[in-house]
Amino acid sequence: MTLALLSPLNVGSITLKNRIVMASMTRNRCPGTYPDEVVVKYYEERASAGLIITEGVLISPQGFKYISQTHKHNYNFKELNGLMLLEFGARNILKHGRRLLPLSMPKAV
């Protein structure tokens, strides 16, 4: 029965190793909006998912409910991430996570 979940799925040129996709979930672990090595570890540990969809990454500075207004930037943890997570953190995630890429990405990045 479980086979239905464990069979591969082609999405264009990407082959998902299985059909269990990790949902995007807010985890509030990027102080100062930068995902660090702890965040990288979190995603690495879940690399057996057929595909990981990251936590929501805000595309521009916006406030949200996951940080206090007393925070030095007055911003939500992710609000700058539209640029910052993508420019810095993700590179970090991908650099450290390179070994997990074949699961979701057969071709070299």
Next chain:
Amino acid sequence: MFAQLWHLGRVSHPLHQCGQNPIGPSAIAANGGKFRYLVETPGYVTPVPIKNPKDVIALYRKAAENAKKAGFDGIELHSANGYLPHQFLESHSNKRTDEWGGSVENRSRFTLEVLKEFISVYGDSKRVGVKLSPNGGYNDMGEKTFEEAKKLYSHLVQEADKLNLGYIQVARFLPDFDPSGRGLKDDFLAVLKPLVKKSSLFVNGGYGKDEAVEVISKSGADAVVIGRPFLANPNLVQVYEKGLPLKQPDWMNLYGKLTPECKIENPRVGYVDFN
């Protein structure tokens, strides 16, 4: 790994963004508005209507370019759960009289235009996905009737599918995601499944293992998007494969415990301590 790109629209709060009001399709506030780190219930505020949606679409494009530069395999547009693209979609939050509001076609325009930008950035439509929650509920969303919602989401899904996306992710009704009780409880998967022809169809919404198997083998979903079980079971695939017991999440640390200085006390706790 796909990056989910997100804009809150009207459900942000001025106290969280240096006093600036949030933006939205129209000057209509969402009902409710409890903010985790603001005392009591300050409520959602009335957003400033966006003058030209193309300006915001340009921000999405920039984020997509950054995602590609960073090396993400693809990107997902968060067009669900009451955030900005969803606010454009539904008739109660979008009262615009220009080409971005009114008809189902016009209300779908924002989501579809952002998807087209994403495709143009990645140069491969399969590297783009979209997340939808036709039942509404969360963040005060949901059309009044199933018929209205069916018309809207059928049009949107048909048009999105024509773009030959990697996937269309459809979230089902979940009581946990419907604090105000306005969400529709109807089965949209049955409505939308026949309309998804070129893209993969992902489903989301509290699927346990048995239901996940069933929705793939019987209801024609291509993959199941699973959230909460991944919190405490980083090896979830193996857990399902071998029938191992599921560990329970550390709910108290879902978002980390805050110090009085508003720093996360120990980010690892309840996050990377499940092995």
